[in-house]
Amino acid sequence: MLLFALTIQFVASVHSLPGPGSARTAVSTPIDLTPRQDIAIPPALAAFPSGPLNQFLKLISSLPEGAAALDAVGLILTPLQQTLADAVGIDTTRTDLAQNAPCADVTVIFARGTTEPGNVGLVTGPPFFDALSKQLGNASLAVQGVEYPATFAGFNRNGTDGVPSMTNFINQALTSCPATKVVMSGYSQGALVLRSTASSLPADTMAKINSVVTFGDPGNPAAITGAEGKTLIVCHENDAVCKGGFITVDHLTYADDADAAAGFVVGKVGGE
Ligand SMILES: *[C@@H]1O[C@H](CO)[C@@H](O)[C@H](O)[C@H]1NC(C)=O
Numbered sequence: 001m002l003l004f005a006l007t008i009q010f011v012a013s014v015h016s017l018p019g020p021g022s023a024r025t026a027v028s029t030p031i032d033l034t035p036r037q038d039i040a041i042p043p044a045l046a047a048f049p050s051g052p053l054n055q056f057l058k059l060i061s062s063l064p065e066g067a068a069a070l071d072a073v074g075l076i077l078t079p080l081q082q083t084l085a086d087a088v089g090i091d092t093t094r095t096d097l098a099q100n101a102p103c104a105d106v107t108v109i110f111a112r113g114t115t116e117p118g119n120v121g122l123v124t125g126p127p128f129f130d131a132l133s134k135q136l137g138n139a140s141l142a143v144q145g146v147e148y149p150a151t152f153a154g155f156n157r158n159g160t161d162g163v164p165s166m167t168n169f170i171n172q173a174l175t176s177c178p179a180t181k182v183v184m185s186g187y188s189q190g191a192l193v194l195r196s197t198a199s200s201l202p203a204d205t206m207a208k209i210n211s212v213v214t215f216g217d218p219g220n221p222a223a224i225t226g227a228e229g230k231t232l233i234v235c236h237e238n239d240a241v242c243k244g245g246f247i248t249v250d251h252l253t254y255a256d257d258a259d260a261a262a263g264f265v266v267g268k269v270g271g272e
């Protein structure tokens with residue numbers, strides 16, 4: 001309880017967001033934040049300043065049970081991650097389709113993970129886009145984040161909260177930019193958003209998708225509807241989320257796989 005209160009204060013002081021009073025109102029039951037893991041900073045996140053990163057990892061490692069309690073912690077995690085992103089200059093919001101940016105050679109539509117800030121989050125999307133941009137060389141890249149709340153409660157709705165937004169952006173990309181190669185991607189709950197979207201889209205729409213990449217995918221290892229032969233599911237051996245379990249540090253290190261995932265996409269763009 002002490003750590004929880006301290007952390008709220010930390011976030012409030014950095015962001016002028018819901019201060020201790022309002023954040024506490026959202027927490028109706030005491031939350032047990034007993035650390036369940038020893039935390040070491042993963043190499044992929046070592047570039048982040050250690051202060052906020054340690055706070056973030058500590059919280060992740062001691063998340064309480066129950067969606068309501070988890071969503072209360074999410075009120076802290078989201079601004080904490082945005083603080084990290086701001087500190088290292090990472091853009092957590094990408095809106096190329098929403099802003100009708102010029103058509104690009106490749107368009108990634110990405111759904112972020114639970115509690116991640118912005119619309120593409122921090123730990124998986126931005127490193128993946130950077131790697132892809134580098135590997136595409138002169139070919140241009142557009143990125144659009146799926147607009148959805150990404151709450152813990154939404155996780156139990158199988159990612160359906162994000163289906164309308166992902167569907168709209170896919171249809172927009174295919175209609176406005178018929179020559180662009182559309183990549184569907186999602187991390188954690190975002191992978192569920194992707195799966196639920198793929199299941200609900202007409203087969204001829206899925207046939208026009210160039211490739212599909214999920215990270216830390218709770219639906220692993222099931223196939224993704226309509227994406228046979230063009231799917232990469234990236235799941236760490238010790239990521240319990242990929243086996244129906246809870247978040248561990250192995251769920252937070254998919255930046256390590258950005259180059260490999262980008263290589264897969266570039267291969268599909270080139271017609272592999
Ligand atoms: C990329 O563009 C530069 C400058 O226009 C050109 O010199 C180079 O050959 C291009 N590279 C590829 C792989 O097309």
Ligand SMILES: *[C@@H]1O[C@H](CO)[C@@H](O)[C@H](O)[C@H]1NC(C)=O
Pocket residue numbers: 158195196197199200
């Ligand atoms: C979740 O969505 C996937 C993909 O649409 C589907 O295969 C699965 O049956 C759904 N699970 C539940 C519990 O609704």
